Each structure stands twice: as structure tokens, then as C-alpha cells.
Amino acid sequence: MSTESDLIKLYSQRILALAADIPHLERLEDPMATARKRSPLCGSTVTVDLNIAEGRITRFGQDVKACxxxxxxxxVVGAQIIGRSRDEVERARDQLKAMLKEDGPAPDAPFDGLEVLMPARDYKNRHASILLSLEATLEAFDAARKAACA
Structure with missing residues (x-):
């Protein structure tokens, strides 16, 4: 059972400051692709719109309804996502997942700011919500790539 001090540590000032200032917090008018991911445990959702060119994200918008x-x-994702390749996003997602589930290190730069979420390792019911933005971005990237090839 969590103590009150554990919850205070989890919801640190840094986490709350990030949550209050999410970059690209608007949907794109004419995206190449959109993906919506939902955490079944808590109901958090993230919808990502994006455009790609030459294998990199050129425009990005997100609607975040999460803890x-x-x-x-x-x-953190929104601040670093423009100009990233699919491989970079996938690596960040895999490293974040390993950080949360396997006590791995924080993701590499440019997504190293995700280290702020290390205290969430002990809160398995929050892992899916934390991964939503990267997972929706990967799904949208694949859909955009497919649309570009059609």
C-alpha cells in the first residue's frame, strides 16, 4: 500500500509543471495520419495527428486526456518529437517501457527528460498511460507512411 509521501514523490513539482505545459496540444487541421490510444486500466487517452516527410515527423498535434x-x-514527447524518425520514436518507447517495467535507465537523448517518470516504476497501473503518447505516435507514423505509399 502506498504511503502519502510516496504519492507526493510520484506527483513531484516537475511532473506537475510538465503536465501543465504540454507542447503541440492541438489537433492538426489536415494530418497525414491520426492514431488514438487508450489505457484500459485508467481510461486515459492520447490522440496524435502528424505529418511526415523524408522519414521524419514534420508536424505534430496531440489531444491528451490522461493523468x-x-x-x-x-x-516531454511533444517537446522533442519534431524531426524524429520512426526508429528514434520506437527506441524511446522501448527504453521508456524498459525503464518502467525492468528498472532500466532513462531513455537516451532527446527523450531523456522522461527520467522524471522513474518514480512511477512502482505504480504498474500507470505504465500504460505513460506510454500512450509514444505508442500513438508510432501508430500514426505507420499510418502516414502507408498513406504516402498508397
């Missing part, structure tokens, strides 16, 4: 932890993750 403070999911919002903080979306803030």
Missing part, C-alpha cells in the same frame, strides 16, 4: 503522469510524458 498527470501521462500528461508529463506527452509534454
Amino acid at each position: 498527470a503522469l501521462g500528461q508529463a510524458a506527452a509534454a
Whole structure:
């Protein structure tokens, strides 16, 4: 059972500041692709719109309806996502998952800001929410790539 101090540590000032200032927090008018991911445990959702060119994200918008932890993750992702390749996004997602589930290190730069979520390791019911932004971005990237090839 969590103590009150554990919850205070989990919802640190840094996490709350990130959650209050999420970049690209608007949907795109004419995206190449859109993906919506939902956490079945808590109901958090993230919808991502994006455009790609030459294998990199050129435009990005997100609608985030998540707990403070999911919002903080979306803030870090939003701040770093423009110009990223699919491989970079996938690597960040895999490293974040390993950080949360396997006590791995924080993701590499440019997504190293996700280290702020290390205290969430002990809260398995929040892991899916934290991963939503990266997972929706990957799904949208694949859909955009498919649309570009059609």
C-alpha cells in the first residue's frame, strides 16, 4: 500500500509543471495520419495527428486526456518529437517501457527528460498511460507512411 509521501514523490513539482505545459496540444487541421490510444486500466487517452516527410515527423498535434503522469510524458514527447524518425520514436518507447517495467535507465537523448517518470516504476497501473503518447505516435507514423505509399 502506498504511503502519502510516496504519492507526493510520484506527483513531484516537475511532473506537475510538465503536465501543465504540454507542447503541440492541438489537433492538426489536415494530418497525414491520426492514431488514438487508450489505457484500459485508467481510461486515459492520447490522440496524435502528424505529418511526415523524408522519414521524419514534420508536424505534430496531440489531444491528451490522461493523468498527470501521462500528461508529463506527452509534454516531454511533444517537446522533442519534431524531426524524429520512426526508429528514434520506437527506441524511446522501448527504453521508456524498459525503464518502467525492468528498472532500466532513462531513455537516451532527446527523450531523456522522461527520467522524471522513474518514480512511477512502482505504480504498474500507470505504465500504460505513460506510454500512450509514444505508442500513438508510432501508430500514426505507420499510418502516414502507408498513406504516402498508397
